[in-house]
Amino acid sequence: xxxxxxxxxxxxxxxxxxxxxxxxxxxxxxxxxxxxxxxxxxxxxxxxxxxxxxxxxxxxxxxxxxxxxxxxxxxxxxxxxxxxxxxxxxxxxxxxxxxxxxxxxxxxxxxxxxxxxxxxxxxxxxxxxxxxxxxxxxxxxxxxxxxxxxxxxxxxxxxxxxxxxxxxxxxxxxxxxxxxxxxxxxxxxxxxxxxxxxxxxxxxxxxxxxxxxxxxxxxxxxxxxxxxxxxxxxxxxxxxxxxxxxxxxxxxxxxxxxxxxxxxxxxxxxxxxxxxxxxxxxxxxxxxxxxxxxxxxxxxxxxxxxxxxxxxxxxxxxxxxxxxxxxxxxxxxxxxxxxxxxxxxxxxxxxxxxxxxxxxxxxxxxxxxxxxxxxxxxxxxxxxxxxxxxxxxxxxxxxxxxxxxxxxxxxxxxx
Amino acid sequence: xxxxxxxxxxxxxxxxxxxxxxxxxxxxxxxxxxxxxxxxxxxxxxxxxxxxxxxxxxxxxxxxxxxxxxxxxxxxxxxxxxx
Numbered sequence: 001x002x003x004x005x006x007x008x009x010x011x012x013x014x015x016x017x018x019x020x021x022x023x024x025x026x027x028x029x030x031x032x033x034x035x036x037x038x039x040x041x042x043x044x045x046x047x048x049x050x051x052x053x054x055x056x057x058x059x060x061x062x063x064x065x066x067x068x069x070x071x072x073x074x075x076x077x078x079x080x081x082x083x084x085x086x087x088x089x090x091x092x093x094x095x096x097x098x099x100x101x102x103x104x105x106x107x108x109x110x111x112x113x114x115x116x117x118x119x120x121x122x123x124x125x126x127x128x129x130x131x132x133x134x135x136x137x138x139x140x141x142x143x144x145x146x147x148x149x150x151x152x153x154x155x156x157x158x159x160x161x162x163x164x165x166x167x168x169x170x171x172x173x174x175x176x177x178x179x180x181x182x183x184x185x186x187x188x189x190x191x192x193x194x195x196x197x198x199x200x201x202x203x204x205x206x207x208x209x210x211x212x213x214x215x216x217x218x219x220x221x222x223x224x225x226x227x228x229x230x231x232x233x234x235x236x237x238x239x240x241x242x243x244x245x246x247x248x249x250x251x252x253x254x255x256x257x258x259x260x261x262x263x264x265x266x267x268x269x270x271x272x273x274x275x276x277x278x279x280x281x282x283x284x285x286x287x288x289x290x291x292x293x294x295x296x297x298x299x300x301x302x303x304x305x306x307x308x309x310x311x312x313x314x315x316x317x318x319x320x321x322x323x324x325x326x327x328x329x330x331x332x333x334x335x336x337x338x339x340x341x342x343x344x345x346x347x348x349x350x351x352x353x354x355x356x357x358x359x360x361x362x363x364x365x366x367x368x369x370x371x372x373x374x375x376x377x378x379x380x381x382x383x384x385x386x387x388x389x390x391x392x393x394x395x396x397x398x399x400x401x402x403x404x405x406x407x408x409x410x411x412x413x414x415x
Numbered sequence: 416x417x418x419x420x421x422x423x424x425x426x427x428x429x430x431x432x433x434x435x436x437x438x439x440x441x442x443x444x445x446x447x448x449x450x451x452x453x454x455x456x457x458x459x460x461x462x463x464x465x466x467x468x469x470x471x472x473x474x475x476x477x478x479x480x481x482x483x484x485x486x487x488x489x490x491x492x493x494x495x496x497x498x
Contacts, residue, residue: 366450
């Protein structure tokens, strides 16, 4: 037997070790459509209960929108279930071309290529366009998929302190001997909700002859006055060389991602990016629904505006309740607890109060920076947000942290 | 050796810590396993050591474990200087 008892035991030991470190990810089952209120079975086998969802990337509340669902049905009826091919053999339908053109228009770029996911886009883009003569200079807190993509590429890489433009400038100066310099950042950082200072970054890129790649997964659809992203927010539309983003969050929430940007760079991805060349085309129903999503977000800013209001309201109320929040203006609102066990215990108690939120701690976030990450959605009502804040107040009181600052919480619970 | 430790400490503070970080860096403070420096960002420390001391550190030896304290980093550099 190839999978011997010894082999099985070695893998089981590894799982035991993950459990022992408190890092084991439990399964949680959603028994309804994705929305602001969902039915959940957790832990596995427990009775289902209805809870308010404050941990989805469903920023615009479009995951189960009737028009989006209808468009998916239409795509399924008219173009079938699957493509059974990669894009360049026989996997490209007219609607794939339509969606790429619509994304180009929405993001204000020159061209777009779809990938099965943004993780795939990030895994493929660097290797397709850069080589050993080049350097990638990345913010230290970029998404894991960008880190993986950078490591797959033969270009040298370097990093700069999170959102520190002086440090970035130092690195740009140090790498003037390279053929190409590519600055890499998230537009909105997924764990902290920070907005990258993209205006300053683009100015530095232009000064030091560098390109800029921005991952807009937590921005596309709602950051900026018309939701085009971080580049719209900072007034640098058309000056970003590469945007990677997802259809799996605000823009419908199913799956799929893209690289959008300079014509030649996108074309190189079509020729060389391995996740594009060796993975199936996005299913027609998702393509069709994604086009409908772009119709909705291009036609009105109502959802984006409601999300902005919800974000501001939640942030104000949670601070008034005496909790620590990482300041900012994005719908990613981390309630800071610093201690991993406290974050875990409080998220469990929040679930008991009917609020579905998750604790994050090292190694997902830096040690001593444990938090409960709250994510707002346009589909949350004011009453839902009030319920969430009331639950935080009740649970925070139980643990005696209301009104405590960072040092106060650390003194009480440690880091 | 004492000089080398100070040079490396100064680089780590300048490259990785923010002004408001309240961390006292000693010879044995874990910098990677504690999360002060992540393995992705370690690359600049490796490049600094190679340039400063004129050595080449193979990836198989420039591990998060070897880079975890000023003491272990110095030991690695000393080993390559002696070659």
